[in-house]
Amino acid sequence: xxxxxxxxxxxxxxxxxxxxxxxxxxxxxxxxxxxxxxxxxxxxxxxxxxxxxxxxxxxxxxxxxxxxxxxxxxxxxxxxxxxxxxxxxxxxxxxxxxxxxxxxxxxxxxxxxxxxxxxxxxxxxxxxxxxxxxxxxxxxxxxxxxxxxxxxxxxxx
Numbered sequence: 247x248x249x250x251x252x253x254x255x256x257x258x259x260x261x262x263x264x265x266x267x268x269x270x271x272x273x274x275x276x277x278x279x280x281x282x283x284x285x286x287x288x289x290x291x292x293x294x295x296x297x298x299x300x301x302x303x304x305x306x307x308x309x310x311x312x313x314x315x316x317x318x319x320x321x322x323x324x325x326x327x328x329x330x331x332x333x334x335x336x337x338x339x340x341x342x343x344x345x346x347x348x349x350x351x352x353x354x355x356x357x358x359x360x361x362x363x364x365x366x367x368x369x370x371x372x373x374x375x376x377x378x379x380x381x382x383x384x385x386x387x388x389x390x391x392x393x394x395x396x397x398x399x400x401x402x403x
Contacts, residue, residue, distance in 0.1 A: 260290060321354060337379060
């Protein structure tokens, strides 16, 4: 698969290091990738400005904060017109319990990653929000048991 960006080996090292630790200092990053700090900072800025680095986030420990339920919902819509798909996508942005959402192909139209404090809160969301939302035909849920892998979103060799 052809790359959509012109990246060299140093750029890839920078991306791997930042994906593993977004709070790394530029000095430490430059040491790990084998270049001096000023060109390293210029490369990071270029990667940010080009949109390859979308941003930085703190990864929170949801159970430590009282969010013990992680679930996925597969949503099927009655109608899949562009307007209906956009309308549902916009609705997902307004539901705090939905942390990530994807439009998908196959038997369902959307996949929602949900995080809730407890099972009752999640069930209320499914019953009162999801199943009653306009144009929703089917809702299938999968409660997670235990997370077994947690890596950055891109596998960088």
